[in-house]
Amino acid sequence: xxxxxxxxxxxxxxxxxxxxxxxxxxxxxxxxxxxxxxxxxxxxxxxxxxxxxxxxxxxxxxxxxxxxxxxxxxxxxxxxxxxxxxxxxxxxxxxxxxxxxxxxxxxxxxxxxxxxxxxxxxxxxxxxxxxxxxxxxxxxxxxxxxxxxxxxxxxxxxxxxxxxxxxxxxxxxxxxxxxxxxxxxxxxxxxxxxxxxxxxxxxxxxxxxxxxxxxxxxx
DNA sequence: GCGACAG
DNA sequence: ATCTTGTCGC
Numbered sequence: 001x002x003x004x005x006x007x008x009x010x011x012x013x014x015x016x017x018x019x020x021x022x023x024x025x026x027x028x029x030x031x032x033x034x035x036x037x038x039x040x041x042x043x044x045x046x047x048x049x050x051x052x053x054x055x056x057x058x059x060x061x062x063x064x065x066x067x068x069x070x071x072x073x074x075x076x077x078x079x080x081x082x083x084x085x086x087x088x089x090x091x092x093x094x095x096x097x098x099x100x101x102x103x104x105x106x107x108x109x110x111x112x113x114x115x116x117x118x119x120x121x122x123x124x125x126x127x128x129x130x131x132x133x134x135x136x137x138x139x140x141x142x143x144x145x146x147x148x149x150x151x152x153x154x155x156x157x158x159x160x161x162x163x164x165x166x167x168x169x170x171x172x173x174x175x176x177x178x179x180x181x182x183x184x185x186x187x188x189x190x191x192x193x194x195x196x197x198x199x200x201x202x203x204x205x206x207x208x209x210x211x212x213x214x215x216x217x218x219x
Numbered sequence: 220g221c222g223a224c225a226g
Numbered sequence: 227a228t229c230t231t232g233t234c235g236c
Contacts, residue, residue: 043226045227079227081224088226110225120225141225179225201236 001102003093003129009076009086016083020119026127027119031185032104035060035132038198039103040207041095041125043088044215049074053091054215057103058207063198068214069098081141084110085121089128096129105186105194106133107207112183114142114158114166126184133183134191136205140168140179150174153196167192171199178203 010016039057046052051073057066071094077086112122112135126133143160145168152173158166158181166181169192180195182188198205204212213219 043227045226047228051227079224079226081226084225115225135225137225139225 001096001099001129003096005090005093005128009090013080013083016077016080016086017117020083020117020124023124023127024117024119026184027113027123027182028185029113029182030187031132031190033187033190035104035194037066037101037103038105038107038194038207039096039099040107040109040205040209040211041092042109042208042211042215043091044212045075051075051088051091052215053088053095054211055092055095055099056207056210056214057099057101058210060104060198063200063206065210067099067101068210069095070214070218071095071098082116085124088121089124092125093128103131106131106183107194107198107205108133108135108183109208109211111135111137111141111166111179112181114160114179114181116142118165120181120183122181122183130185132185134186134194135166135181135183136195136208137179137181138176138204145179148177155192164188169195171196171205172203175203
């Protein structure tokens with residue numbers, strides 16, 4: 001699929017923040033409720049700046065792999081909380097461009113709306129591709145939430161400035177929750193439903209686990 | 220000033 | 227993110 005990464009790439013914190021502010025109004029918080037194919041995206045770092053990005057497209061019905069791609073590169077921005085996406089975006093976009101199929105949903109490793117400026121990696125990838133996207137984080141990063149009940153499926157809202165920007169969602173009984181937020185063209189309930197459905201036996205959704213494995217081990 | 224801070 | 231084994235439980 002084709003993706004247009006913005007030209008010139010930001011070279012300062014102020015420029016990167018300005019990009020987020022400029023793209024944020026494009027985020028749509030409603031969209032499809034069912035998806036035939038789902039892509040997981042992740043990045044593995046080796047050394048200081050070198051990285052491998054991976055995308056794995058699965059059939060939503062069977063969780064079988066449809067297609068996958070990797071891209072090697074360097075972190076494209078220093079690590080600044082809130083600007084995390086700028087490190088990985090070029091390599092992730094390159095992965096997506098190597099796909100011959102267009103996935104119906106992007107499952108990103110990180111946050112979407114649950115972000116200091118309401119524009120995390122999942123929003124950024126969603127807006128650049130125009131595809132529905134959601135973010136799954138492994139740690140609470142922004143806002144506040146109560147721990148959900150210990151049963152799989154239990155959730156609590158992540159609240160930021162009085163608004164629900166995501167949910168802490170238990171995907172396995174008695175295991176730490178994941179933190180789900182909308183990226184683009186998806187409702188929060190749909191996003192959580194997809195994460196649950198895509199995580200039948202592990203804490204993290206299968207597409208993200210596959211992408212993580214591909215980025216780390218090349219398989 | 221110090222700690223916190225998606226990956 | 228990364229440095230890292232075995233172990234317990236489903």
